[in-house]
Amino acid sequence: MHRYGRRAVAALATLTLAGGGLAACSKDAPDGTLKAFLSGWKGGDLHTVGFVSASGAKVADADVVKQLQELSGGLAKQPLTVTEAGDAKTKGDNSSSPIKLDWTLPGGTHWTYPSTVRLTKHNTDGWKVIWEPAIVHPQLASGDKLAVRRVASQRGGIQDSKGEAIVTSRDVVTVGIEPQKVTNLAQLQKSLDTAFKKIGVDMDFSGLKDRVDNAKPDAFVELITLRRPDWDKISDDVALDGVIWNEGKKPLAPTRAFARALLGTADEATAEDLQNNKDLAQGDVVGHGGIQQKYDDALRGTPGISVVIAQQAPDGKVKDTPLFTTQPVNGKPIKTSLDVDTQNAADAALTAEKQPSSLVAIRVSDGAVLAVANGPDGGTVDTALTGEVPPGSTFKTITAYGVLANKIAQPDSTVACPKNATIDGHQFKNSGGEAFGNVQMHVDYAKSCNTAFIALGGKLGADKFHQAASALGLGTPWDMGVSAFSGKVSPADTPTELAAASFGQGKTVVSPIAMASVAAAVARGQFKQPTLVLDPKPAKPAPDGAPLDATAVSQLRSMMREVVTGGTGTALRTVKGKPVYGKTGTAEFDSNSKDTHSWFIGYQGDIAFAAMVQKGGAGADAAVPMIDRFLTTLNK
Secondary structure, X not given: OEOOOXXXXXXXXXXXXXXXXXXXXXXXXXXXXXXXXXXXXXXXXXXXXXXXXXXXXXXXXXXXXXXXXXXXXXXXXXXXXXXXXXXXXXXXXEEEEEEEEEEEOOOOOEEXXXXXXXXXXXXXXXXXXXXXXXXXXXXXXXXXXXXXXXXXXXXXXXXOOOOOEEEEEEEEEEXXXXXXXXXXXXXXXXXXXXXXXXXXXXXXXXXXXXXXXXXXXXXXXXXXXXXXXXHHHHOOOOOOOOEEEEEEEEXXXXXXXXXXXXXXXXXXXXXHHHHHOOOOOOOOEEEEOHHHHHOHHHHHOEOEEEEEEEEEOOOOOEEEEEEEEEOOEXXXXXXXXXXXXXXXXXXXXXXXXXXXXXXXXXXXXXXXXXXXXXXXXXXXXXXXXXXXXXOHHHHHHHHHHHHXXXXXOOOOOEXXXXXXXXXXXXXXXXXHHOOOEEEEHHHHHHHOOHXXXXXXXXXXXXXXXXXXHHHOOOOOOOOOOOOOOOOEOOOOOOHHHHHHHHOOOOOOEEOHHHHHHHHHHHHHOXXXXXXXXXXXXXXXXXXXXXXXXXXXXXXXXXXXHHHHHHOOOHHXXXXXXXXXXXXXXXXXXXXOOOOEEEEEEEEEOOEEXXXXXXXXXXXXXXXXXXXXXXXXXXXX
């Protein structure tokens, strides 16, 4: 949008240019002076040009250079092209020459407009430029300057599977400290810590004293930004000497924990952001982590640019007169497959767990990821999608499928479960030292016998072991629109490594989403890559796998059900909803530690899931209770 016009100019005492006239063509024409002025303007050197004021007084070229900079204001460092735009109109001692100014604004937009340079040789030794602010822009007067204002774009939202906004603008309160009002910082810190813990926030106050000591007395030393409902709970508790706060809005999910590691956050640009991205300006909102960061350009949109005349009013305030504006382009939403109720249930299930934990839920029928939860408090690292940890006995599901599909054994085949098994001099044992004797394979699976699966893995062999893992989608390239680890299966290249891999140890590492996908594939009878970002659509999702062996899958489902009815997952036997199928896992991860990761993978109805608690003990100790809480909440 262009808006310009000539501001009323004070009467010219001596030099008044007559309108009209013929284009000059004599040797005494003002063309040379005009060219020298335009060239010198661009180069910042006007010593070859003479200047007079509208009243005829001499003006120093250095003063003109200085005023050009001052009038240009916020555009002073932007590229400018100034060219002649037509023939000069000369009459007697006065001339008027049209020019064109073309500014390249931040972001590359061009602002082009006409102006006029007046010249005179009245009472002078040759042609002089009549210096006046209107040369820079017809509406400029002495004391004015051009300024650039950013017209903020609206940040796009992150949407759930229904296209409804998950992340949207919500009321927040930013809490800080004003150093000059603090009477006892140590006591203030203790009081704030107590208040924040009432709303489940464990504040890190390390470095606060240095920040306060080094801040200006009236500075706002920011502590934390709270959602309005949380603030309302503790506002009376933090009304302390030195505590100040600002109210505002911020793009946020429904709760603090809601898929936090997956979604990331949108915050005011940091000094590092501004340094790394020259398109950003102070006050811009930028994505940090997760979807917010990966899709920041699309979500942020493009701000508009407004060029204004900034006029200083007598009261000190600045009044803006718009001259040119480009409209902002609002950010685009990012649509995901998340389901709000399922995500809330997953986040709630992790609340009681103090150890780092993760839970993923996938819709069996189409592979849509319904929930991605990390804890505590939503987590900061998305272990649910990108973790690389041993799967423990949940991997017996892959070994069992391979054994059944290749007809190496049947669920009712006797597969002994001794206390120990020795392979190439390496001794393996069962978790807890159990020995179930000569039992059938389905019992070995339900009770999670390592030694039995070592024997089965040895008969399966490395090639068929890898085929089974691939058929269930492990280790294949995925594209979900966000980073996700589909697993790395052990090479199983020695008898010892194959033995370890058969029950989920050795060099095999997976993520919770990889194992949730395995459970979904068994429930579905086919591998489908999980889907999470729906729009924009990922470029290279993995193709659907071939249908799994129908008989083997049916047998495996029965074995997974037995885990719940009479095996290591019996705590889920009476959970609300449809029957639960699954497999526990106890994963060793450090030969120098007795700590183990706790796992459970499985499905109920159309929802498959995987839960993992780091250093949570056996699968039944932490992961099974987590799934119990998840399904209980979901089935209310």
